[in-house]
Amino acid sequence: MKHKKYFCENNREIHSTFYPGLHYGYKVIIDKELEAATEIKVKLDSAGTIVFGKSVRSPVEKKKSKKIKAKFTQRDLNSNIYGFVLRKDVSKIKFVVQGRAAPEHPPYVLSIKIDGEENCINPNRTYFGNKELAIDTFWAEAPDEFCGRRKVNRESTELIVSGSTSKIGNWPWHTAIYRNHRLSMQYICGGTLISKLLVLTAAHCVTINAEPVNHESLGVVFGKTSLLTNEITSQERKVYRVIVHDEFKKKTLDNDIALLKLSTEAIFSNYIQPACVWLDNAYDQLDSYEVTGTVVGWGIDQSDSLANDLHEATIPIVSTLTCFSYNPVFYSNILNERKFCAGNANGTAACNGDSGGGFVVFVSDTKDSSLKIDYQTGAWYVKGIVSVTLARKDSSICEPNAYTVYTDVAKYRDWILKYMNCN
Numbered sequence: 001m002k003h004k005k006y007f008c009e010n011n012r013e014i015h016s017t018f019y020p021g022l023h024y025g026y027k028v029i030i031d032k033e034l035e036a037a038t039e040i041k042v043k044l045d046s047a048g049t050i051v052f053g054k055s056v057r058s059p060v061e062k063k064k065s066k067k068i069k070a071k072f073t074q075r076d077l078n079s080n081i082y083g084f085v086l087r088k089d090v091s092k093i094k095f096v097v098q099g100r101a102a103p104e105h106p107p108y109v110l111s112i113k114i115d116g117e118e119n120c121i122n123p124n125r126t127y128f129g130n131k132e133l134a135i136d137t138f139w140a141e142a143p144d145e146f147c148g149r150r151k152v153n154r155e156s157t158e159l160i161v162s163g164s165t166s167k168i169g170n171w172p173w174h175t176a177i178y179r180n181h182r183l184s185m186q187y188i189c190g191g192t193l194i195s196k197l198l199v200l201t202a203a204h205c206v207t208i209n210a211e212p213v214n215h216e217s218l219g220v221v222f223g224k225t226s227l228l229t230n231e232i233t234s235q236e237r238k239v240y241r242v243i244v245h246d247e248f249k250k251k252t253l254d255n256d257i258a259l260l261k262l263s264t265e266a267i268f269s270n271y272i273q274p275a276c277v278w279l280d281n282a283y284d285q286l287d288s289y290e291v292t293g294t295v296v297g298w299g300i301d302q303s304d305s306l307a308n309d310l311h312e313a314t315i316p317i318v319s320t321l322t323c324f325s326y327n328p329v330f331y332s333n334i335l336n337e338r339k340f341c342a343g344n345a346n347g348t349a350a351c352n353g354d355s356g357g358g359f360v361v362f363v364s365d366t367k368d369s370s371l372k373i374d375y376q377t378g379a380w381y382v383k384g385i386v387s388v389t390l391a392r393k394d395s396s397i398c399e400p401n402a403y404t405v406y407t408d409v410a411k412y413r414d415w416i417l418k419y420m421n422c423n
Helices: 135-141 280-285 320-326 328-334 409-420
Strands: 003-005 014-018 025-030 039-044 049-051 070-076 081-086 093-098 109-114 174-181 184-193 198-201 218-222 235-244 258-262 292-297 311-318 339-342 358-364 378-389 404-408
Touching: 025 109, 039 070, 039 093, 174 198, 184 218, 184 358, 184 378, 198 378, 198 409, 218 258, 258 409, 280 358, 292 378, 320 328, 320 339, 339 378, 378 409, 404 409
Parallel strands: none
Antiparallel strands: 003 014, 014 025, 025 093, 039 081, 039 109, 049 093, 070 081, 174 184, 174 218, 184 198, 198 258, 218 235, 235 258, 292 311, 292 358, 311 339, 339 404, 358 378, 378 404
């Protein structure tokens, strides 16, 4: 069954068609008489490709492919602009938009110019947002430019207190968030890049008395492993808007989730990539429901000071009962159905300064558990956001043997995608 949508305001000559068989794309049809040598330019909102010819046919189209009616004249991968010229007169032209910045989020069309004239004003960028794609097929066919995939070969490490130092390129979505303090920018929290324009973090990192801080006081840096060193792999961006969940509660840290919308897009590279946003169907691709994730950050180390180098730690999710047993008063007042608890209770834990960073889980493209993660292909999904942990009795610094409470990203997936699909 196909799903036909008109997505350009007041233009019935352009529509898109989604087929369940086009697992990571959709067809765009310009239903208009056009002459040979007409130039068409299409701009997408995120990384993707435009495909003509045999590969654009859906599973329900059985006709033989015809000669391709257009040739490309431009492929601007930085701006996501594709230009092509018609080879002959046509009554309509079709092409497929492929690629995805996050699960169930194909790159939407921002602009369609025909001989320089805009034909797609105020395009709707939510019309495929609720389509459920076949997740097993997606993983089987997903190309490696999708979210959550490293571009640099990982060197195996041991398993930010007592964690190991991260290698450059290991966590290309991890973000350093800075805030203006006495005329200088001071590191405050971690975050996770989930699209070219959005960073996911904790609400308590970017609020004062539960109100968003001035966006002009914030800045973010991607592709960074050292807090004190300027690295050639890093990119700095200003923040255009601070989006805090409407029901964030400062006292209990309920709904401790926020998004930072960037002033300009992050440029993806070997060292800067978006993580995928967790969806519960991912459990089907795991060996068991016992989930282990990785947390990275520059949080307080064994010397009780911020670490200079990015550290990582592998941490399992534990039951609510386990946390209640450790400290009934603290965890019973903090935990609810929109949070989860994780930790080793062995001195390795997220700590002050790690707040806002992601709890990321590796989801393999296959279900072959015989291979170590370093030798598997797959994607990393942000399942949690570092929110709060128990403090030591003698200070406000974290207790490294306690369990950390995380905001459960899956419970806010629709909220996140709402902003991911907006201009």
